[in-house]
Amino acid sequence: xxxxxxxxxxxxxxxxxxxxxxxxxxxxxxxxxxxxxxxxxxxxxxxxxxxxxxxxxxxxxxxxxxxxxxxxxxxxxxxxxxxxxxxxxxxxxxxxxxxxxxxxxxxxxxxxxxxxxxxxxxxxxxxxxxxxxxxxxxxxxxxxxxxxxxxxxxxxxxxxxxxxxxxxxxxxxxxxxxxxxxxxxxxxxxxxxxxxxxxxxxxxxxxxxxxxxxxxxxxxxxxxxxxxxxxxxxxxxxxxxxxxxxxxxxxxxxxxxxxxxxxxxxxxxxxxxxxxxxxxxxxxxxxxxxx
Amino acid sequence: xxxxxxxxxxxxxxxxxxxxxxxxxxxxxxxxxxxxxxxxxxxxxxxxxxxxxxxxxxxxxxxxxxxxxxxxxxxxxxxxxxxxxxxxxxxxxxxxxxxxxxxxxxxxxxxxxxxxxxxxxxxxxxxxxxxxxxxxxxxxxxxxxxxxxxxxxxxxxxxxxxxxxxxxxxxxxxxxxxxxxxxxxxxxxxxxxxxxxxxxxxxxxxxxxxxxxxxxxxxxxxxxxxxxxxxxxxxxxxxxxxxxxxxxxxxxxxxxxxxxxxxxxxxxxxxxxxxxxxxxxxxxxxxxxxxxxxxxxxxxxxxxxxxxxxxxxxxxxxxxxxxxxxxxxxxxx
Numbered sequence: 001x002x003x004x005x006x007x008x009x010x011x012x013x014x015x016x017x018x019x020x021x022x023x024x025x026x027x028x029x030x031x032x033x034x035x036x037x038x039x040x041x042x043x044x045x046x047x048x049x050x051x052x053x054x055x056x057x058x059x060x061x062x063x064x065x066x067x068x069x070x071x072x073x074x075x076x077x078x079x080x081x082x083x084x085x086x087x088x089x090x091x092x093x094x095x096x097x098x099x100x101x102x103x104x105x106x107x108x109x110x111x112x113x114x115x116x117x118x119x120x121x122x123x124x125x126x127x128x129x130x131x132x133x134x135x136x137x138x139x140x141x142x143x144x145x146x147x148x149x150x151x152x153x154x155x156x157x158x159x160x161x162x163x164x165x166x167x168x169x170x171x172x173x174x175x176x177x178x179x180x181x182x183x184x185x186x187x188x189x190x191x192x193x194x195x196x197x198x199x200x201x202x203x204x205x206x207x208x209x210x211x212x213x214x215x216x217x218x219x220x221x222x223x224x225x226x227x228x229x230x231x232x233x234x235x236x237x238x239x240x241x242x243x244x245x246x247x248x249x250x251x252x253x254x255x256x257x258x259x260x261x262x263x264x265x266x267x268x269x270x271x272x273x274x275x276x277x278x279x280x281x282x283x284x285x286x287x288x289x290x291x
Numbered sequence: 292x293x294x295x296x297x298x299x300x301x302x303x304x305x306x307x308x309x310x311x312x313x314x315x316x317x318x319x320x321x322x323x324x325x326x327x328x329x330x331x332x333x334x335x336x337x338x339x340x341x342x343x344x345x346x347x348x349x350x351x352x353x354x355x356x357x358x359x360x361x362x363x364x365x366x367x368x369x370x371x372x373x374x375x376x377x378x379x380x381x382x383x384x385x386x387x388x389x390x391x392x393x394x395x396x397x398x399x400x401x402x403x404x405x406x407x408x409x410x411x412x413x414x415x416x417x418x419x420x421x422x423x424x425x426x427x428x429x430x431x432x433x434x435x436x437x438x439x440x441x442x443x444x445x446x447x448x449x450x451x452x453x454x455x456x457x458x459x460x461x462x463x464x465x466x467x468x469x470x471x472x473x474x475x476x477x478x479x480x481x482x483x484x485x486x487x488x489x490x491x492x493x494x495x496x497x498x499x500x501x502x503x504x505x506x507x508x509x510x511x512x513x514x515x516x517x518x519x520x521x522x523x524x525x526x527x528x529x530x531x532x533x534x535x536x537x538x539x540x541x542x543x544x545x546x547x548x549x550x551x552x553x554x555x556x557x558x559x560x561x562x563x564x565x566x567x568x569x570x571x572x573x574x575x576x577x578x579x580x581x582x583x584x585x586x587x588x589x590x591x592x593x594x595x596x597x598x599x600x601x602x603x604x605x606x607x608x609x610x611x612x613x614x615x616x617x618x619x620x621x622x623x624x
Binding site: 009010012013014015016037038039040041043044045046047048049050051052053054057058061082104105107108109110153154156157158159160167168169192193195196197198200201202205206208209212238239241242276277278279 | 361541545583591
């Protein structure tokens, strides 16, 4: 298993711990990651608001680089996954559009033939690596740890773009949590929005959404949330204090990156999993699984 | 086979008014029975007091939208057995974000009020020699018609309105249905000079969408409201309706990628909020810095192939003169 690794902009700086811990997990599992150091930003959806074709061309540059590496792309960011999947589908389905974009890329000495697939780390773990194999690698089953699965939006929708999991009744996070030995809670709002995209534009609306998501997870009896998206993590972790101010209540819900939950079960120490970078400390939940 | 349907009952206005509860009905279901068929069976054979809306039975009128196992769907287009097989239960509830009149019937006043707000009719250009032939007929090319084709297919069923995450947090948000209707006219090449685009660029308009993509996912007619909202946003930027946080947010990202190839969160925050409101973000910024999460611009760096990125920008903007003009103007400022 070998992929062109696209961490996305957020996990190169703000949520750096998500990318470094993903690399540690992949090293243990024997999943090869070749980091796309020269790749540009996918546009996070905002580029589509500005100009659809510019967004397509910038994504096609990323695909062209992966094509040169003869590898499929793996990303740990749900928004990058959604944006790249949508762009890739448009380019693959409309040959005349691909031609037009290739004429733009030509100026930069690039070409995309439409042969790359984009995967999210979660789906690569399930589809390519396999949960049976992962289960065998677990050194410290996360016994009695109550985890709220939180998908958010972009890993599931729009299903026409990639559609790995069913947006009405997704199950991949639940299956992963169970494979690691932890307990899944029934999280009402697991496919609802974290508000990240409007947190700077209409902050009160976004913070209200964040408060709802944290409250739903807490009400499900979870000790923590697991998130496959760095942007959801910023919303739910970094902005949790803002949500507490608005709802006038202590929420105190730690949010783990997907890689951190897997890493913990694989026996990586808390120190190496960089939990200290979280604003809401997960220490109380994870300490008994860490040396 | 007999399947148990659990239906939300609520009568907030009736004289015998009852509080919300789920009522179970055992219904004989055969292959192909739709949820609407089952609702009719209940009303005809078991309980005449159950209320729901319906009309055409063929996914055209948009009357029978309800939540089925949590997802807004047309009752007439959804079969019972596949729902039961997937969820091991069939729960039918009224749409979200609209008040209940009785049982599955909700009050669409807020929905229609928002549709009216965008002035849902064409305000055509007075005269356009390029578009009209000698007899005065509008000549519309296929590719122009296709631009608003998806939006024209909306049947105003309310599925997107019910699933919208921004609506759930902000009831004044115009919402996916009204905004799609706005694109239906703004994207029409016959559209004349109107203030439609400025109005929907205000608070609770196009820039409030959190891009949860529920609207596109649940739409029973494949209208893709998110795409309509993205089109409206592009159009607003092209027409220079840019004095709001939503556009500043987009422009900060567009400029950041042009300069470095990456998205610079610090610049995004500063430019979106402006100087005064950025000061309000300092406490959170310091808290993030304690955990090594302050997004300082210097941390982002520039990708090696930035020249390639710049060439892509130049080429696209050359094709798109209005964007080019806006950017020139911005740079001059």
